[in-house]
Amino acid sequence: MPTRRVKIPATKYPVERYTLDNGLRVVLTPDRSAPVIGVAVVYDVGIRSEPEGRTGFAHLFEHLMFQGSENLEKLAHFRHVQGAGGTFNGSTHLDYTDYFETLPSNALERALFLEADRMRGPRLTEENLRNQVDVVKEEIRVNVLNRPYGGFPWLTLPPVMFDTFPNAHDGYGSFVDLESATVADAADFFRRYYASGNAVLAVSGDIDVAEATALIERHFSDVPARPAPRRPDFTEPDLTAERRESYTDQLAPLPAVAGAWRVPDPIDDFAGYLPYVVLAEVLTDGDASRLVERLVQRDRSVTGLGGYLGFMGDPFDVRDPTALLLQAHLPPGGDVDKVLRTIDEEVDRLATDGLTEGELARTQARMATHLLRDTDAVLGRALQMAVLEQQRGEPGLLNELPRLVGEVTEEQVRAAAATLRPERRAAVEVIPGGAR
Amino acid sequence: MTITAPATPRALPLLGPTRKLKVPKQAERRLSNGLTVIAVRRPAVPLVELRLWLPFGRTHLARGAMLSQTMLAGTQTHTATQIAAELQKVGGGLSAGIDPDRLMVSGAGLVTGLNRMLELLADVLTGATYPADWVGTERDRLIDRIQVAQSQPAHLARTALLKRIYGGHPYAVQTPEPDQIRAVKPPALRKLHAERVHPAEAVLVLVGDVRPERALDAAEQALAGWRGDTRGVDLPPTPPLEPGPLLLVDRPGSVQSSLRIALPAVPRTHPDHAALQLANLVFGGYFSSRWVENIREDKGYTYGPHSAVEHSVAGSVLVAAAEVATEVTGPALLETTYELGRLASLPPKPDELEQARQYALGTLQLGMSTQAGLASLTSAYAGNGLRLDFLAEHAARLAKATAEDVAEVASRYLAPAKAVTVVLGDADRIEGQLAALTPVRRESE
Numbered sequence: 108m109p110t111r112r113v114k115i116p117a118t119k120y121p122v123e124r125y126t127l128d129n130g131l132r133v134v135l136t137p138d139r140s141a142p143v144i145g146v147a148v149v150y151d152v153g154i155r156s157e158p159e160g161r162t163g164f165a166h167l168f169e170h171l172m173f174q175g176s177e178n179l180e181k182l183a184h185f186r187h188v189q190g191a192g193g194t195f196n197g198s199t200h201l202d203y204t205d206y207f208e209t210l211p212s213n214a215l216e217r218a219l220f221l222e223a224d225r226m227r228g229p230r231l232t233e234e235n236l237r238n239q240v241d242v243v244k245e246e247i248r249v250n251v252l253n254r255p256y257g258g259f260p261w262l263t264l265p266p267v268m269f270d271t272f273p274n275a276h277d278g279y280g281s282f283v284d285l286e287s288a289t290v291a292d293a294a295d296f297f298r299r300y301y302a303s304g305n306a307v308l309a310v311s312g313d314i315d316v317a318e319a320t321a322l323i324e325r326h327f328s329d330v331p332a333r334p335a336p337r338r339p340d341f342t343e344p345d346l347t348a349e350r351r352e353s354y355t356d357q358l359a360p361l362p363a364v365a366g367a368w369r370v371p372d373p374i375d376d377f378a379g380y381l382p383y384v385v386l387a388e389v390l391t392d393g394d395a396s397r398l399v400e401r402l403v404q405r406d407r408s409v410t411g412l413g414g415y416l417g418f419m420g421d422p423f424d425v426r427d428p429t430a431l432l433l434q435a436h437l438p439p440g441g442d443v444d445k446v447l448r449t450i451d452e453e454v455d456r457l458a459t460d461g462l463t464e465g466e467l468a469r470t471q472a473r474m475a476t477h478l479l480r481d482t483d484a485v486l487g488r489a490l491q492m493a494v495l496e497q498q499r500g501e502p503g504l505l506n507e508l509p510r511l512v513g514e515v516t517e518e519q520v521r522a523a524a525a526t527l528r529p530e531r532r533a534a535v536e537v538i539p540g541g542a543r
Numbered sequence: 544m545t546i547t548a549p550a551t552p553r554a555l556p557l558l559g560p561t562r563k564l565k566v567p568k569q570a571e572r573r574l575s576n577g578l579t580v581i582a583v584r585r586p587a588v589p590l591v592e593l594r595l596w597l598p599f600g601r602t603h604l605a606r607g608a609m610l611s612q613t614m615l616a617g618t619q620t621h622t623a624t625q626i627a628a629e630l631q632k633v634g635g636g637l638s639a640g641i642d643p644d645r646l647m648v649s650g651a652g653l654v655t656g657l658n659r660m661l662e663l664l665a666d667v668l669t670g671a672t673y674p675a676d677w678v679g680t681e682r683d684r685l686i687d688r689i690q691v692a693q694s695q696p697a698h699l700a701r702t703a704l705l706k707r708i709y710g711g712h713p714y715a716v717q718t719p720e721p722d723q724i725r726a727v728k729p730p731a732l733r734k735l736h737a738e739r740v741h742p743a744e745a746v747l748v749l750v751g752d753v754r755p756e757r758a759l760d761a762a763e764q765a766l767a768g769w770r771g772d773t774r775g776v777d778l779p780p781t782p783p784l785e786p787g788p789l790l791l792v793d794r795p796g797s798v799q800s801s802l803r804i805a806l807p808a809v810p811r812t813h814p815d816h817a818a819l820q821l822a823n824l825v826f827g828g829y830f831s832s833r834w835v836e837n838i839r840e841d842k843g844y845t846y847g848p849h850s851a852v853e854h855s856v857a858g859s860v861l862v863a864a865a866e867v868a869t870e871v872t873g874p875a876l877l878e879t880t881y882e883l884g885r886l887a888s889l890p891p892k893p894d895e896l897e898q899a900r901q902y903a904l905g906t907l908q909l910g911m912s913t914q915a916g917l918a919s920l921t922s923a924y925a926g927n928g929l930r931l932d933f934l935a936e937h938a939a940r941l942a943k944a945t946a947e948d949v950a951e952v953a954s955r956y957l958a959p960a961k962a963v964t965v966v967l968g969d970a971d972r973i974e975g976q977l978a979a980l981t982p983v984r985r986e987s988e
Contacts, residue, residue, distance in 0.1 A: 113634065118588060141911070142908060143908055186898060189830060189902045190897070192901045192902055193902075193905055193906075193909070194909065213558050217555065220556050237843075241844075241868075242845075245844070245845050249799065253799045255695060256691075358694050361691060393627045393630075393631060403680070403684070404680060407683065410684040410687045411684070411687075436687070469631035475634055476634035479653075480588065480914075
């Protein structure tokens with residue numbers, strides 16, 4: 108059957124961007140199709156910026172931003188968002204920390220008030236700090252310590268691949284470091300990184316641009332101006348020899364392995380980076396993908412497989428250095444070396460023989476669906492555009508991603524595959540300590 | 544840094560006027576084969592969401608699980624790889640999942656590929672072959688997945704709770720044992736498919752950037768040839784909760800305890816439901832609830848405690864769940880019982896109720912604001928015999944419920960005397976703490 112390539116559609120979300128006098132950058136993207144809004148504030152500080160001896164501090168500080176501020180008692184933020192019919196959260200990433208709400212659109216001014224108030228200054232108290240250290244420890248127990256494969260591979264692979272503290276350390280943090288955190292540390296962290304000039308505010312959904320602009324002016328213009336700190340250089344050289352480590356997970360019943368290869372700078376070399384995003388999907392997306400066909404169906408050497416860009420699965424919101432990751436779960440007694448060798452063989456075959464008829468086009472069509480689906484939620488749009496503004500000054504890129512992914516050529520994917528050599532790979536193996 | 548309260552505090556801005564809940568219009572058609580098709584237009588992104596609900600109660604547990612794993616593994620005209628590739632071509636994908644009520648086939652794709660996705664769906668529904676090699680592969684994968692699930696505290700706690708509250712009901716065991724999976728062979732899957740994968744009581748929901756009539760036509764054209772008439776297989780109603788000693792399940796070395804509390808609840812259409820939903824929110828159903836503010840934001844015992852009313856076809860139940868540090872398991876249970884008892888004994892404060900009400904109404908709007916959310920909601924409603932217009936009815940009930948209604952409902956449903964409690968954790972370290980508060984029965988492995 109001849110392959111007829113489907114046309115990849117695009118969104119046309121409008122984008123307004125401007126900067127307040129205090130340096131706060133603003134992105135507005137109206138869409139009146141449903142009476143809901145998304146509000147996101149993104150600060151340009153993440154796990155990579157936390158000081159040595161304070162692992163987990165960026166995340167702990169994120170919790171402290173919810174503990175009250177100039178005009179808000181502890182618990183008030185949650186109550187005001189939810190009492191307006193909305194939901195909220197925050198999350199800490201390698202290069203940024205976001206705070207966000209999604210609400211019925213009649214709560215726009217309230218959400219702006221809440222974000223402006225904590226941008227002026229959170230209430231940092233000993234009592235709140237100790238309480239949130241306890242909460243974060245329980246979060247780490249739930250997500251890492253009390254479950255099989257906890258932290259695999261996002262916490263366990265970076266120390267294999269990287270040598271410097273910012274890139275290699277555990278972003279959830281050690282209990283010792285968390286317990287050592289002080290209110291003074293938090294105040295310093297806020298002063299340094301939570302500056303108006305280091306933040307982006309994005310509002311999406313059912314807004315009138317003129318009205319939203321006036322409300323943003325009203326609530327944010329008197330946030331004291333502070334400049335963005337200089338961003339340190341986090342670069343590290345590429346690997347020149349394979350790195351391989353293993354550890355025993357006492358709760359894991361079966362073996363697993365993850366490998367990672369450095370990729371081009373996602374910001375400075377976006378054109379060079381995109382083929383890797385496509386390559387990860389060619390290799391692992393669905394039953395018709397290369398590695399699933401080979402490892403899961405033919406060899407039966409793997410029972411579950413994933414491939415993605417970025418240690419936190421964040422292809423378009425991370426800076427250099429980052430990586431393409433492949434992770435595999437193996438059956439009982441599975442042979443990790445053999446799996447890695449087979450991956451090398453398949454990647455090599457892709458680089459040498461190229462793709463089959465229609466293989467690239469269908470992968471790109473599926474990627475378009477995923478990208479479009481991610482933008483359907485009003486909050487997703489605010490969050491993604493805020494980060495695109497912060498890292499690239501280009502929030503409208505969100506509209507272009509499906510097309511840009513669709514323009515990646517077979518030659519580019521082959522060339523990307525050719526760089527996934529074993530000698531550039533860092534891998535980590537989970538040895539099951541919980542086999543029954 | 545010390546922030547001192549400003550000389551002139553800034554006032555919290557008032558909310559704008561509430562927008563009336565606008566329920567999207569749906570189109571519906573019952574095909575000649577009995578299949579109900581519901582289409583809703585939401586043109587936000589050029590995609591279409593698909594949900595096919597097939598009643599699947601009282602099927603053999605392991606065969607049902609394997610059927611959902613291998614349904615897309617090949618047909619008379621396509622191999623599994625071809626099905627996946629053909630779907631990908633139109634940006635599509637399908638997957639199947641099962642629970643004690645239904646088999647669900649769901650997916651999403653570019654709206655230009657709707658016809659093709661429906662054709663491939665029809666091919667699977669009418670011609671799935673369950674090829675032996677694929678069934679073998681998927682059997683091993685499912686066994687591995689179950690083994691991994693069995694090492695997760697949340698899964699183990701859930702398993703123990705279901706067994707405790709449902710006793711002899713089909714809901715009591717929802718995960719098959721590896722040995723049962725091993726025994727499933729392709730002929731049994733073909734037989735189960737022939738007996739139960741029928742259109743007569745199934746509901747297909749399509750939501751996206753498509754005119755509803757055109758979506759219904761496309762579904763009719765693709766699926767009219769799907770035949771079969773399931774004998775009605777009704778699940779018996781779930782048994783009432785039987786309170787008793789706290790059931791303690793041992794997980795040696797666990798650094799947290801998984802606390803699970805089941806309480807009675809009612810289906811969505813019951814007159815008490817709106818008030819119960821509000822009572823649940825005040826107790827533990829959202830972040831700004833008494834329970835979360837107490838055991839997380841005041842005491843720091845836990846990260847994400849949550850309570851929710853869970854609706855199934857044969858009955859509803861309220862489940863409160865928290866993972867708490869081992870050393871504070873007793874204190875966490877104490878505070879939980881206190882908060883339940885307080886709400887069952889004393890009416891909520893007016894501002895607490897208003898806050899919960901706004902949250903319930905607002906999140907209805909949020910849930911409908913994406914294609915995927917709207918599709919899942921429409922399907923869940925339809926599977927329980929409801930349509931989207933029920934949302935308006937429910938919103939009106941939420942708006943009307945008084946503090947007296949909520950207090951009255953709380954006294955009947957949230958009373959700690961009616962709770963069934965299961966705790967999974969390091970029994971040697973927590974049994975004493977728990978036994979100080981309530982009788983404990985320790986489950987022997």
